[in-house]
Amino acid sequence: MKFTDLGLNESLLKAIKEQGYTEPTPIQIKAIPLVIEGRDVLAAAQTGTGKTAGFTLPILERLTQTSPQMKKKQIRVLVLTPTRELAAQVADSIKTYGKYMKYRSTVIFGGVGINPQLATIKRGVEIVIATPGRLLDIAGQQGIDFSAIECLVLDEADRMLDMGFIHDIKKLMAMMPKNRQTLLFSATFSREIKSLASGLLKDPVLIEVARENATAGQISQVVHLVDKGRKRELLSQLIKTGNWKQVLVFTRTKHGANKLCKQLIEYSGISAAAIHGNKSQGARTKALADFKAGNVRVLVATDIAARGIDIDQLPHVVNFELPNVPEDYVHRIGRTGRAGMSGEAVSLVCVDEHELLRAIEKFSKSSIKKVDIEAFRPDPSIKAVPIQNGKSGRQKQGQGQKKKSSNSRNRNRNSNTTNQKPSVDPGNRYNNRRK
Ligand code: AMP
Numbered sequence: 001m002k003f004t005d006l007g008l009n010e011s012l013l014k015a016i017k018e019q020g021y022t023e024p025t026p027i028q029i030k031a032i033p034l035v036i037e038g039r040d041v042l043a044a045a046q047t048g049t050g051k052t053a054g055f056t057l058p059i060l061e062r063l064t065q066t067s068p069q070m071k072k073k074q075i076r077v078l079v080l081t082p083t084r085e086l087a088a089q090v091a092d093s094i095k096t097y098g099k100y101m102k103y104r105s106t107v108i109f110g111g112v113g114i115n116p117q118l119a120t121i122k123r124g125v126e127i128v129i130a131t132p133g134r135l136l137d138i139a140g141q142q143g144i145d146f147s148a149i150e151c152l153v154l155d156e157a158d159r160m161l162d163m164g165f166i167h168d169i170k171k172l173m174a175m176m177p178k179n180r181q182t183l184l185f186s187a188t189f190s191r192e193i194k195s196l197a198s199g200l201l202k203d204p205v206l207i208e209v210a211r212e213n214a215t216a217g218q219i220s221q222v223v224h225l226v227d228k229g230r231k232r233e234l235l236s237q238l239i240k241t242g243n244w245k246q247v248l249v250f251t252r253t254k255h256g257a258n259k260l261c262k263q264l265i266e267y268s269g270i271s272a273a274a275i276h277g278n279k280s281q282g283a284r285t286k287a288l289a290d291f292k293a294g295n296v297r298v299l300v301a302t303d304i305a306a307r308g309i310d311i312d313q314l315p316h317v318v319n320f321e322l323p324n325v326p327e328d329y330v331h332r333i334g335r336t337g338r339a340g341m342s343g344e345a346v347s348l349v350c351v352d353e354h355e356l357l358r359a360i361e362k363f364s365k366s367s368i369k370k371v372d373i374e375a376f377r378p379d380p381s382i383k384a385v386p387i388q389n390g391k392s393g394r395q396k397q398g399q400g401q402k403k404k405s406s407n408s409r410n411r412n413r414n415s416n417t418t419n420q421k422p423s424v425d426p427g428n429r430y431n432n433r434r435k
Contacts, residue, residue, distance in 0.1 A: 001023065008057055015096060083304075084110070091106070182201050225350075239297065244316050250323070252323065257302055319345070
Protein backbone atom coordinates (compact mmCIF):
# COMPACT_ATOMS: atom_id res chain seq x y z
CA MET A 1 0.00 0.00 0.00
CA LYS A 2 1.32 3.45 -0.92
CA PHE A 3 0.42 6.94 0.26
CA THR A 4 -0.77 7.68 -3.26
CA ASP A 5 -3.50 5.01 -2.86
CA LEU A 6 -5.08 6.67 0.15
CA GLY A 7 -6.90 9.58 -1.46
CA LEU A 8 -4.57 12.38 -0.33
CA ASN A 9 -3.97 15.45 -2.49
CA GLU A 10 -0.68 16.46 -4.13
CA SER A 11 0.22 19.05 -1.49
CA LEU A 12 -0.02 16.44 1.24
CA LEU A 13 1.85 13.83 -0.79
CA LYS A 14 4.65 16.31 -1.39
CA ALA A 15 4.93 17.09 2.34
CA ILE A 16 4.90 13.37 3.19
CA LYS A 17 7.64 12.74 0.68
CA GLU A 18 9.74 15.48 2.24
CA GLN A 19 9.41 13.70 5.58
CA GLY A 20 11.02 10.69 3.97
CA TYR A 21 8.06 8.38 4.67
CA THR A 22 8.04 5.66 2.07
CA GLU A 23 4.90 3.81 3.05
CA PRO A 24 1.94 4.36 5.35
CA THR A 25 1.85 2.58 8.72
CA PRO A 26 -1.02 0.12 9.47
CA ILE A 27 -3.04 2.72 11.39
CA GLN A 28 -2.64 5.17 8.51
CA ILE A 29 -3.75 2.58 5.95
CA LYS A 30 -6.89 1.92 7.99
CA ALA A 31 -7.73 5.39 9.28
CA ILE A 32 -6.95 7.73 6.37
CA PRO A 33 -9.62 6.51 3.89
CA LEU A 34 -12.28 6.26 6.61
CA VAL A 35 -11.65 9.76 7.88
CA ILE A 36 -11.68 11.17 4.33
CA GLU A 37 -15.02 9.41 3.85
CA GLY A 38 -16.32 11.32 6.87
CA ARG A 39 -16.78 8.35 9.19
CA ASP A 40 -16.48 8.54 12.96
CA VAL A 41 -13.52 6.45 14.11
CA LEU A 42 -12.70 4.81 17.40
CA ALA A 43 -9.06 3.78 17.23
CA ALA A 44 -6.91 1.83 19.65
CA ALA A 45 -3.43 3.07 18.87
CA GLN A 46 -0.51 4.23 20.92
CA THR A 47 2.15 6.76 20.13
CA GLY A 48 4.83 5.34 17.88
CA THR A 49 2.30 3.80 15.49
CA GLY A 50 2.06 6.88 13.27
CA LYS A 51 -1.40 7.69 14.61
CA THR A 52 -0.90 11.47 14.49
CA ALA A 53 -0.43 11.46 10.73
CA GLY A 54 -3.28 8.93 10.67
CA PHE A 55 -5.71 11.68 11.61
CA THR A 56 -3.96 14.93 10.63
CA LEU A 57 -3.45 13.93 6.98
CA PRO A 58 -7.08 13.01 6.21
CA ILE A 59 -8.39 15.98 8.20
CA LEU A 60 -6.28 18.31 6.08
CA GLU A 61 -7.57 16.52 2.98
CA ARG A 62 -11.20 16.94 4.08
CA LEU A 63 -10.73 20.65 4.73
CA THR A 64 -9.98 21.15 1.04
CA GLN A 65 -13.28 19.59 0.02
CA THR A 66 -15.43 22.52 1.18
CA SER A 67 -14.79 26.21 1.70
CA PRO A 68 -17.40 27.48 4.13
CA GLN A 69 -17.73 31.15 5.02
CA MET A 70 -16.27 31.44 8.51
CA LYS A 71 -17.43 33.95 11.09
CA LYS A 72 -15.08 35.56 13.58
CA LYS A 73 -13.69 33.09 16.20
CA GLN A 74 -15.17 30.11 14.40
CA ILE A 75 -12.90 27.11 13.82
CA ARG A 76 -13.28 24.00 11.65
CA VAL A 77 -11.19 21.39 13.48
CA LEU A 78 -10.54 20.85 17.17
CA VAL A 79 -8.00 18.36 18.51
CA LEU A 80 -8.02 17.77 22.27
CA THR A 81 -4.92 16.30 23.92
CA PRO A 82 -4.06 15.49 27.54
CA THR A 83 -0.76 17.36 27.74
CA ARG A 84 0.84 20.52 26.44
CA GLU A 85 3.68 18.56 24.89
CA LEU A 86 1.33 16.39 22.91
CA ALA A 87 -0.67 19.43 21.81
CA ALA A 88 2.55 21.04 20.57
CA GLN A 89 3.51 17.87 18.73
CA VAL A 90 0.16 17.51 16.99
CA ALA A 91 0.43 21.17 16.01
CA ASP A 92 3.90 20.49 14.60
CA SER A 93 2.54 17.59 12.54
CA ILE A 94 -0.23 19.77 11.15
CA LYS A 95 2.29 22.43 10.22
CA THR A 96 4.59 19.84 8.63
CA TYR A 97 1.95 18.01 6.59
CA GLY A 98 -0.01 21.17 5.82
CA LYS A 99 3.08 23.03 4.66
CA TYR A 100 1.76 23.45 1.11
CA MET A 101 -1.78 24.32 2.17
CA LYS A 102 -3.25 27.58 3.35
CA TYR A 103 -4.76 26.52 6.68
CA ARG A 104 -3.91 28.28 9.89
CA SER A 105 -3.60 26.37 13.13
CA THR A 106 -2.83 27.26 16.70
CA VAL A 107 -2.13 25.49 19.94
CA ILE A 108 -3.90 26.37 23.18
CA PHE A 109 -2.69 25.24 26.58
CA GLY A 110 -2.34 26.48 30.13
CA GLY A 111 0.79 27.69 31.89
CA VAL A 112 1.32 30.52 29.42
CA GLY A 113 -0.53 33.82 28.90
CA ILE A 114 -4.11 33.57 27.65
CA ASN A 115 -4.25 36.92 25.78
CA PRO A 116 -2.04 35.96 22.83
CA GLN A 117 -4.15 32.81 22.43
CA LEU A 118 -7.38 34.84 22.42
CA ALA A 119 -5.87 37.23 19.89
CA THR A 120 -4.78 34.41 17.56
CA ILE A 121 -8.26 32.89 17.53
CA LYS A 122 -9.76 36.30 16.88
CA ARG A 123 -7.48 36.82 13.89
CA GLY A 124 -8.79 33.54 12.49
CA VAL A 125 -7.63 29.92 12.49
CA GLU A 126 -9.15 26.79 10.99
CA ILE A 127 -7.52 24.28 13.33
CA VAL A 128 -7.10 24.40 17.11
CA ILE A 129 -5.12 21.88 19.12
CA ALA A 130 -5.82 22.28 22.82
CA THR A 131 -5.68 20.86 26.29
CA PRO A 132 -9.14 20.82 27.88
CA GLY A 133 -8.67 23.19 30.86
CA ARG A 134 -7.41 26.25 28.99
CA LEU A 135 -9.83 25.71 26.14
CA LEU A 136 -12.68 25.75 28.62
CA ASP A 137 -11.39 29.04 30.06
CA ILE A 138 -11.30 30.52 26.58
CA ALA A 139 -14.77 29.22 25.78
CA GLY A 140 -15.99 30.71 29.07
CA GLN A 141 -14.77 34.13 27.92
CA GLN A 142 -16.52 33.71 24.56
CA GLY A 143 -13.06 33.67 23.03
CA ILE A 144 -13.89 30.85 20.61
CA ASP A 145 -16.93 29.76 18.61
CA PHE A 146 -17.36 26.00 18.20
CA SER A 147 -20.51 26.17 16.05
CA ALA A 148 -18.69 25.55 12.74
CA ILE A 149 -16.61 22.58 13.89
CA GLU A 150 -16.53 19.88 11.25
CA CYS A 151 -14.14 17.49 12.93
CA LEU A 152 -13.36 16.84 16.57
CA VAL A 153 -10.46 14.63 17.68
CA LEU A 154 -9.83 13.28 21.15
CA ASP A 155 -6.21 12.14 21.17
CA GLU A 156 -4.96 9.83 23.92
CA ALA A 157 -8.43 9.84 25.42
CA ASP A 158 -7.50 7.26 28.05
CA ARG A 159 -4.82 9.53 29.38
CA MET A 160 -7.24 12.45 29.47
CA LEU A 161 -9.54 10.39 31.66
CA ASP A 162 -6.62 9.27 33.86
CA MET A 163 -5.68 12.89 34.33
CA GLY A 164 -9.14 13.76 35.54
CA PHE A 165 -10.28 15.77 32.52
CA ILE A 166 -13.61 14.01 32.23
CA HIS A 167 -15.66 16.93 33.57
CA ASP A 168 -13.87 19.45 31.37
CA ILE A 169 -14.39 17.17 28.39
CA LYS A 170 -18.08 16.74 29.12
CA LYS A 171 -18.53 20.51 29.40
CA LEU A 172 -16.72 21.05 26.12
CA MET A 173 -18.66 18.29 24.36
CA ALA A 174 -21.92 19.94 25.31
CA MET A 175 -20.76 22.98 23.30
CA MET A 176 -19.93 21.05 20.12
CA PRO A 177 -22.26 21.01 17.13
CA LYS A 178 -24.08 17.70 16.63
CA ASN A 179 -23.36 17.32 12.91
CA ARG A 180 -19.61 16.89 13.26
CA GLN A 181 -17.21 14.07 12.60
CA THR A 182 -15.56 12.64 15.73
CA LEU A 183 -12.36 10.65 16.02
CA LEU A 184 -11.29 9.12 19.30
CA PHE A 185 -7.80 7.69 19.80
CA SER A 186 -6.92 5.74 22.90
CA ALA A 187 -4.23 3.26 23.88
CA THR A 188 -6.83 1.11 25.63
CA PHE A 189 -10.54 0.44 25.25
CA SER A 190 -11.51 0.49 28.90
CA ARG A 191 -15.12 0.57 30.09
CA GLU A 192 -14.74 4.33 30.68
CA ILE A 193 -13.48 4.91 27.14
CA LYS A 194 -16.30 2.87 25.66
CA SER A 195 -18.82 4.82 27.67
CA LEU A 196 -17.28 8.15 26.62
CA ALA A 197 -17.20 6.99 23.00
CA SER A 198 -20.80 5.82 22.98
CA GLY A 199 -21.96 9.31 23.90
CA LEU A 200 -19.77 11.07 21.35
CA LEU A 201 -19.39 8.94 18.24
CA LYS A 202 -22.02 8.13 15.63
CA ASP A 203 -21.84 4.61 14.20
CA PRO A 204 -18.05 4.54 14.60
CA VAL A 205 -15.67 2.24 12.78
CA LEU A 206 -13.41 0.44 15.20
CA ILE A 207 -9.73 0.32 14.32
CA GLU A 208 -7.19 -1.61 16.26
CA VAL A 209 -3.51 -1.84 15.42
CA ALA A 210 -0.83 -3.91 17.09
CA ARG A 211 0.07 -2.69 20.53
CA GLU A 212 3.60 -1.50 21.10
CA ASN A 213 4.40 -4.55 23.17
CA ALA A 214 3.47 -6.69 20.19
CA THR A 215 5.65 -4.67 17.83
CA ALA A 216 8.56 -4.14 20.17
CA GLY A 217 10.66 -6.37 17.95
CA GLN A 218 12.91 -3.49 16.93
CA ILE A 219 13.53 -2.58 20.57
CA SER A 220 16.19 -4.61 22.29
CA GLN A 221 15.55 -4.80 26.00
CA VAL A 222 18.05 -5.51 28.72
CA VAL A 223 18.06 -5.50 32.51
CA HIS A 224 21.13 -4.78 34.60
CA LEU A 225 20.73 -5.88 38.21
CA VAL A 226 22.42 -3.29 40.40
CA ASP A 227 22.21 -1.83 43.88
CA LYS A 228 20.06 1.23 44.17
CA GLY A 229 22.90 3.36 45.48
CA ARG A 230 25.07 2.55 42.44
CA LYS A 231 22.55 3.16 39.69
CA ARG A 232 23.75 6.66 38.86
CA GLU A 233 27.34 5.47 38.60
CA LEU A 234 26.31 2.60 36.29
CA LEU A 235 24.19 4.93 34.16
CA SER A 236 27.13 7.31 33.74
CA GLN A 237 29.37 4.43 32.75
CA LEU A 238 26.87 3.14 30.17
CA ILE A 239 26.50 6.60 28.67
CA LYS A 240 30.22 7.20 28.52
CA THR A 241 31.45 3.80 27.39
CA GLY A 242 28.61 3.38 24.90
CA ASN A 243 29.15 6.95 23.73
CA TRP A 244 25.39 7.50 23.94
CA LYS A 245 24.56 10.87 22.45
CA GLN A 246 20.89 11.02 23.36
CA VAL A 247 19.22 9.11 26.16
CA LEU A 248 15.82 9.46 27.77
CA VAL A 249 15.92 8.37 31.40
CA PHE A 250 12.83 7.62 33.45
CA THR A 251 12.49 8.11 37.16
CA ARG A 252 9.43 7.40 39.24
CA THR A 253 9.17 10.77 40.96
CA LYS A 254 9.71 14.45 40.17
CA HIS A 255 12.13 14.72 43.06
CA GLY A 256 14.04 11.71 41.73
CA ALA A 257 14.23 13.32 38.29
CA ASN A 258 15.66 16.56 39.69
CA LYS A 259 18.15 14.75 41.88
CA LEU A 260 19.44 12.49 39.14
CA CYS A 261 19.72 15.38 36.71
CA LYS A 262 21.76 17.40 39.20
CA GLN A 263 24.02 14.46 40.02
CA LEU A 264 24.69 13.63 36.38
CA ILE A 265 25.79 17.19 35.79
CA GLU A 266 27.75 17.66 39.02
CA TYR A 267 29.33 14.25 39.61
CA SER A 268 29.48 12.68 36.17
CA GLY A 269 29.98 15.75 34.00
CA ILE A 270 27.16 14.68 31.69
CA SER A 271 24.81 17.36 30.37
CA ALA A 272 21.24 16.70 31.48
CA ALA A 273 17.84 18.33 31.83
CA ALA A 274 14.74 17.23 33.69
CA ILE A 275 11.10 17.47 32.70
CA HIS A 276 8.16 16.85 34.98
CA GLY A 277 4.88 18.36 36.05
CA ASN A 278 6.42 20.84 38.52
CA LYS A 279 8.49 22.53 35.84
CA SER A 280 7.10 25.60 34.13
CA GLN A 281 5.95 25.27 30.56
CA GLY A 282 8.90 27.38 29.44
CA ALA A 283 11.38 25.12 31.24
CA ARG A 284 9.79 21.98 29.78
CA THR A 285 9.79 23.34 26.26
CA LYS A 286 13.40 24.45 26.59
CA ALA A 287 14.55 21.13 28.04
CA LEU A 288 12.89 19.21 25.23
CA ALA A 289 14.24 21.57 22.56
CA ASP A 290 17.77 21.36 24.02
CA PHE A 291 17.55 17.59 24.07
CA LYS A 292 16.20 17.34 20.53
CA ALA A 293 18.90 19.71 19.29
CA GLY A 294 21.59 17.58 20.94
CA ASN A 295 22.60 20.31 23.40
CA VAL A 296 21.89 18.05 26.35
CA ARG A 297 22.71 14.39 26.31
CA VAL A 298 20.29 13.14 28.94
CA LEU A 299 16.64 14.02 29.41
CA VAL A 300 15.37 12.80 32.76
CA ALA A 301 11.59 12.50 32.81
CA THR A 302 8.68 11.20 34.81
CA ASP A 303 6.06 9.07 33.07
CA ILE A 304 3.51 11.80 32.82
CA ALA A 305 5.90 14.37 31.35
CA ALA A 306 7.24 11.92 28.80
CA ARG A 307 3.86 10.70 27.67
CA GLY A 308 3.44 11.27 23.98
CA ILE A 309 6.79 12.99 23.54
CA ASP A 310 7.95 12.32 20.05
CA ILE A 311 11.68 12.34 19.54
CA ASP A 312 12.79 11.10 16.17
CA GLN A 313 15.44 8.41 16.19
CA LEU A 314 15.85 8.22 19.94
CA PRO A 315 18.29 5.32 20.31
CA HIS A 316 18.34 4.78 24.09
CA VAL A 317 15.76 4.71 26.83
CA VAL A 318 16.77 3.92 30.40
CA ASN A 319 14.47 2.94 33.22
CA PHE A 320 16.45 4.32 36.12
CA GLU A 321 13.55 3.09 38.22
CA LEU A 322 10.90 0.67 37.02
CA PRO A 323 7.37 2.04 36.84
CA ASN A 324 4.73 0.77 39.27
CA VAL A 325 2.36 -0.12 36.45
CA PRO A 326 3.60 -2.61 33.81
CA GLU A 327 1.78 -0.77 31.02
CA ASP A 328 3.91 2.29 31.71
CA TYR A 329 6.99 0.20 30.96
CA VAL A 330 5.58 -0.43 27.50
CA HIS A 331 4.86 3.29 27.04
CA ARG A 332 8.36 4.16 28.20
CA ILE A 333 10.27 1.79 25.95
CA GLY A 334 7.99 2.78 23.08
CA ARG A 335 9.83 6.15 23.03
CA THR A 336 12.62 4.33 21.23
CA GLY A 337 12.40 2.00 18.23
CA ARG A 338 9.74 4.20 16.67
CA ALA A 339 8.37 3.88 13.18
CA GLY A 340 10.65 1.01 12.30
CA MET A 341 13.88 2.41 13.80
CA SER A 342 15.86 0.19 16.13
CA GLY A 343 16.37 1.16 19.76
CA GLU A 344 17.62 -0.06 23.08
CA ALA A 345 15.75 -0.03 26.37
CA VAL A 346 17.90 -0.55 29.45
CA SER A 347 16.43 -1.08 32.91
CA LEU A 348 18.51 -0.64 36.04
CA VAL A 349 16.83 -2.89 38.57
CA CYS A 350 17.60 -3.03 42.26
CA VAL A 351 16.46 -5.72 44.66
CA ASP A 352 13.40 -3.72 45.72
CA GLU A 353 12.15 -3.85 42.13
CA HIS A 354 12.36 -7.57 41.39
CA GLU A 355 8.63 -8.02 41.84
CA LEU A 356 7.88 -5.07 39.54
CA LEU A 357 10.16 -6.65 36.95
CA ARG A 358 8.27 -9.95 37.18
CA ALA A 359 4.97 -8.09 36.73
CA ILE A 360 6.35 -6.38 33.61
CA GLU A 361 7.56 -9.67 32.16
CA LYS A 362 4.20 -11.27 32.86
CA PHE A 363 2.37 -8.36 31.23
CA SER A 364 4.55 -8.35 28.12
CA LYS A 365 4.57 -12.17 28.04
CA SER A 366 8.32 -12.26 27.62
CA SER A 367 11.40 -12.60 29.71
CA ILE A 368 13.79 -9.65 29.52
CA LYS A 369 17.45 -10.49 29.09
CA LYS A 370 19.49 -9.96 32.28
CA VAL A 371 23.09 -8.92 31.75
CA ASP A 372 25.53 -8.94 34.63
CA ILE A 373 28.06 -6.14 34.78
CA GLU A 374 30.93 -7.48 36.84
CA ALA A 375 31.84 -4.23 38.59
CA PHE A 376 28.21 -3.55 39.50
CA ARG A 377 27.11 -6.96 40.81
CA PRO A 378 24.51 -6.37 43.54
CA ASP A 379 25.57 -6.83 47.14
CA PRO A 380 23.70 -10.03 48.20
CA SER A 381 23.36 -8.82 51.77
CA ILE A 382 21.03 -6.00 50.69
CA LYS A 383 17.44 -7.11 51.05
CA ALA A 384 14.32 -5.77 49.43
CA VAL A 385 12.02 -3.37 51.20
CA PRO A 386 8.66 -2.24 49.86
CA ILE A 387 8.44 0.65 47.46
CA GLN A 388 6.20 3.34 48.91
CA ASN A 389 5.27 6.78 47.63
CA GLY A 390 7.50 6.27 44.69
CA LYS A 391 10.53 5.68 46.92
CA SER A 392 12.14 2.45 47.92
CA GLY A 393 14.20 1.80 50.96
CA ARG A 394 17.26 -0.39 51.24
CA GLN A 395 18.87 -2.13 54.08
CA LYS A 396 21.62 -4.52 54.93
CA GLN A 397 20.85 -7.82 56.58
CA GLY A 398 20.78 -7.58 60.34
CA GLN A 399 20.05 -3.85 60.42
CA GLY A 400 16.44 -4.44 61.32
CA GLN A 401 13.41 -4.02 59.14
CA LYS A 402 12.00 -0.60 58.42
CA LYS A 403 8.69 0.10 60.06
CA LYS A 404 6.07 -1.68 57.98
CA SER A 405 3.21 0.15 56.38
CA SER A 406 0.00 -0.11 58.30
CA ASN A 407 -1.85 -0.23 55.04
CA SER A 408 -1.90 -3.94 54.41
CA ARG A 409 -3.90 -3.53 51.23
CA ASN A 410 -0.85 -2.02 49.63
CA ARG A 411 1.46 -4.73 50.74
CA ASN A 412 1.87 -7.72 48.56
CA ARG A 413 3.00 -11.24 49.08
CA ASN A 414 6.26 -12.84 48.48
CA SER A 415 9.65 -11.89 47.14
CA ASN A 416 12.59 -14.16 46.60
CA THR A 417 14.57 -12.48 49.33
CA THR A 418 11.98 -11.44 51.89
CA ASN A 419 8.38 -12.26 52.35
CA GLN A 420 7.36 -8.85 51.08
CA LYS A 421 7.24 -7.55 47.61
CA PRO A 422 7.39 -3.90 46.67
CA SER A 423 3.93 -2.54 47.23
CA VAL A 424 2.10 -0.35 44.79
CA ASP A 425 2.67 3.32 45.53
CA PRO A 426 -0.47 4.39 47.41
CA GLY A 427 -0.06 8.02 46.43
CA ASN A 428 0.46 7.28 42.78
CA ARG A 429 -2.31 8.41 40.49
CA TYR A 430 -1.83 5.32 38.32
CA ASN A 431 -2.55 3.14 41.31
CA ASN A 432 -6.16 2.41 40.61
CA ARG A 433 -6.20 2.46 36.91
CA ARG A 434 -6.68 -0.37 34.49
CA LYS A 435 -7.18 -3.01 37.10
P1 AMP B 1 3.06 8.96 16.29
O1 AMP B 1 2.60 7.55 16.57
O2 AMP B 1 2.02 9.75 15.62
O3 AMP B 1 3.54 9.61 17.57
O4 AMP B 1 4.29 8.91 15.27
C1 AMP B 1 5.50 8.28 15.60
C2 AMP B 1 6.63 8.68 14.67
O5 AMP B 1 6.48 8.04 13.42
C3 AMP B 1 6.75 10.16 14.36
O6 AMP B 1 8.10 10.51 14.54
C4 AMP B 1 6.37 10.30 12.92
O7 AMP B 1 7.08 11.34 12.30
C5 AMP B 1 6.74 8.96 12.35
N1 AMP B 1 5.92 8.51 11.22
C6 AMP B 1 4.60 8.69 11.07
N2 AMP B 1 4.16 8.12 9.93
C7 AMP B 1 5.24 7.53 9.37
C8 AMP B 1 5.44 6.76 8.18
N3 AMP B 1 4.43 6.45 7.37
N4 AMP B 1 6.69 6.32 7.91
C9 AMP B 1 7.71 6.62 8.74
N5 AMP B 1 7.60 7.34 9.87
C10 AMP B 1 6.37 7.77 10.19
